[in-house]
Amino acid sequence: MVFAAPSEALSRAEGVLDTDPTPLHASVAHQVIGIWQRDWGDMRLALDHLRRARDLAARSDSAEREADVLGTLGVALVHAGRTRQGLAAFERGVERGTGHTRARVLYRRAYSLWVLGLHREALEDVRRAIPVLRGADDVIWTARALTLRATVHLALGAVDRAEADFTAAEALWDTTGQEHDKADAVESRGLAAFRSGDVPAALRLLDEAEERYAKLGTPTFMLNIRRCEVLMAAGLAPEALAEADAAIGVLDGIGGQSTRKAELLLAAAKAARLAGDPGTAIARAAVAERLFAGQRRTWWETHARLVLIEARVATGRASGRLVADAARLAERLAAFQAPAAPEAWLLAGRIALELNWTTDAERYLQIAARSRRSGPPLARMTGWAAQALWARAAGSGRGVLEACRRGLDVLDDHRTTLGASELRARATAQGAELAALAQEVSLERGGPRQLLVWSERWRATALSTPPTRPPADPALLSGLTAFRVIADRAEAARMEGRPVPTLEREQRRLEREIRSRTLHIRGVTPWGGDRFGGDRFDAGRLLERLGEGGLIELAVLDGRVQALLCGGGRVRRFAGGLLAEAEREAEHVQAGLRRLAHPGAEGRLPVVEAAGRRLEELLLGEAAEHLGPGPLVVVPPARLHRVPWALLPSLRERVVSVSPSASGWLRARETEPPPGGRQVLVRGPGLATGGAEVPEVAGRYGAPIVLEQADAHVPRVLRELDGAALAHIAAHGTFRADSPMFSSLRMADGPLIVHDFERLARSPYRIILSSCDTARLASVGADELLGLVTALLPLGTAGVVASSAPVNDAAVVPLMLALHKSLGAGLSLAEALRDARASLPGDALHQATGWAFTAFGAA
DSSP states (O other): OTTTSHHHHHHHHHHHHTTOOOHHHHHHHHHHHHHHHHHHSOHHHHHHHHHHHHHHHHHTTOHHHHHHHHHHHHHHHHHTTOHHHHHHHHHHHHHHOOHHHHHHHHHHHHHHHHHTTOHHHHHHHHHHHHHHHHHTTOHHHHHHHHHHHHHHHHHTTOHHHHHHHHHHHHHHHTTSOOHHHHHHHHHHHHHHHHHTTOHHHHHHHHHHHHHHHHHHTOOOHHHHHHHHHHHHHTTOHHHHHHHHHHHHHHHHHHTOOHHHHHHHHHHHHHHHHHTTOHHHHHHHHHHHHHHHHHTTOHHHHHHHHHHHHHHHHHTTOOOHHHHHHHHHHHHHHHHTTOTTHHHHHHHHHHHHHHTTOHHHHHHHHHHHGGGGGSSSHHHHHHHHHHHHHHHHHTTOHHHHHHHHHHHHHHHHHHHTTBOSHHHHHHHGGGGHHHHHHHHHHIIIIIOHHHHHHHHHHHTTGGGSSOOOOOOOOHHHHHHHHHHHHHHHHHHHHHHTTOOOHHHHHHHHHHHHHHHHHHHTOBOOOOOOTTSSSSSOOOHHHHHHHHTTOEEEEEEEETTEEEEEEEETTEEEEEEEEEHHHHHHHHHHHHHHHHHHTSTTOGGGHHHHHHHHHHHHHHHTGGGGGGOOSSOEEEEOOGGGTTOOGGGSGGGTTSOEEEOSOHHHHHHHHTOOOOTTOOEEEEEOTTOTTOSTHHHHHHTTSSSOEEEOGGGOOHHHHHHHHTTOSEEEEEOOEEOOSSOGGGOEEEETTEEEEHHHHTTOSSOOSEEEEESTTTTOOEEETTTEEESHHHHHGGGTOOEEEEESSOOOHHHHHHHHHHHHHHHHTTOOHHHHHHHHHHHSOSSHHHHHHHHHEEEEEOO
């Protein structure tokens, strides 16, 4: 009962002790309390009760009872870090028990050996236990043993064997009432799904297991550790770090298992390293390593040491000693049959390369490269990264490019399993090194056209195909509706000056629930032959489609901008400045535009214009003198998405559009408008002008669908937007840097968020967002963007006009009227926006408003 109904079992055991029980019955009661405290409470109390249970069992003259308690005590001692005492208790338990009881003790020892990282020894014990448990028709303990054997198989990389055991165990659990063990089985299947490369299924199963544990009221430290691992693989390292640290706080608060604390510290160290915080990674890993050493857990200690070295290397502390340490770790991990061994060999090879120890580097990289042929996707990518570095050291440019291509293909195949656009975007970080290596070799040996091809191979790939449509999940739809209601109530309370902490907590809870459900969506969209969702990117095709225009793609190599100017039948390269300096200037410009959105800030105009000139020098360099007279497409890196390109002097009077990639521009250029030419005009509540341009714009079209403030409810707005030829939305925009998929437009019934747009069968062919901050995007992954604009482009939208800064509502009205006037004359969005800027008054307020808006795409 202690696992099926832990609280009730605890109460019943305490009740037994109140009845002056016999030593035999008192031993059972103390054992139950000890198990409860061991797994969900204070380890000190657990050991007290289990020792009393052992002593009472000895007094009961039952060798079987004593053996059973010794098995439970052994697990508790190991979890308390007292490994030698724990193993001694198991040895005594195996001696005292016979038959069925001994099999249970062997199972517990196998579990503890797994905790200690002694996987082969654990397999031997559990293999001895299973036939006896089956022969005794002990369904519950047989299922536990099968689950444990599957978990050990996973630790050794035998995914197929693990899945077979998990399936057999789950069939047995279905015949029992052991709810805790059933939850554990779901958790274990989540781990198996992750090991086989199915991240969405892993997240879904772990969330389901957490819900089951919550009903039982039991902590979930092992689940926290496993979810951290999955979150890191999904590119969500900061969330993994937060989860690990929160679980450590809970564990410390109850005086829980020191083994779990060490494992959580290791998870936190890994997450901190991946999140770019090597200092925190070193601190967490060092404590974990000490704990593992004290617990005599060599397998775990070795893994903690690996993270410690990786974090030290990330701080720039390469040394010969670190090479030797990493190589020794790799040998030990290989002896353990640990899946992390190739990672350690790759680390040793990287450090050796940095020190120019070419012979050692080639040997280590050659061993690491063996993992490229089999195993889960991230392990294969480790192998291809090693192969690429090995080829680089050997001077084979062709070998580098082939390894990079194969490795990125593996990552692309992995990303097809991810339905959520957020996961697709974040997962690209795992291929950043391969992409950078290919670009470096292309710059050195290939020429501008090859560099363009490799820049495109990696740029905005998450946008190359639409995200998988969210399923018709009633819980998800209900969550979206509830989120809108709560967010709307919170906004109304803020405007009235009322406190909103309760509403904000509920809003955050709903956001977590919505996000969790969307991350469970599995991808079903196959890539095209080139991973671009169509034909392989062809620079010649791009040059042909550009016609009299040009395209400038900004690549970043070693922190410096390289401008690739495409047009006139050729691709030319021009060196720009440092990316970090350009980012600083872009932030200065954004600050200036925010000031200029308010009357009376005219004195800031020269400062903003000067920053625009500096930006041009840093980003375009000499390319600015070779742009030609035609329209220009700008393809910036993700970290420069907020640059107001119309502010740059050479672009100020030019037709300019922006695209996340040249491939994306080609797709937009070749997207056909929907039949019917339906126009939809929407104005949300609370605008200073009331969306004054909407009635006048409506008069320019024959019979547009106009959704006024009271009619602009999210379900209706989405219904009308679906498949429209042109949409104009005047509404308050909010960018959420902390959670970009919840960036929103304010409608009558609450926020219209990115998750809502992704439910459209086809987003509008052209969409004009007459709102603040709608072009603000979050840079994630290797070179990806998340936000409103990037949600629309893969869904059928060929052109967007949006603002990257706060804008003055009144100044927006004449800009929008002029924009629609030019659209009515047959111009593209970029052409219409250029003409609309030119028609504005020359004061600072209107000039800043024009610069804040950008045309995206090709329509």
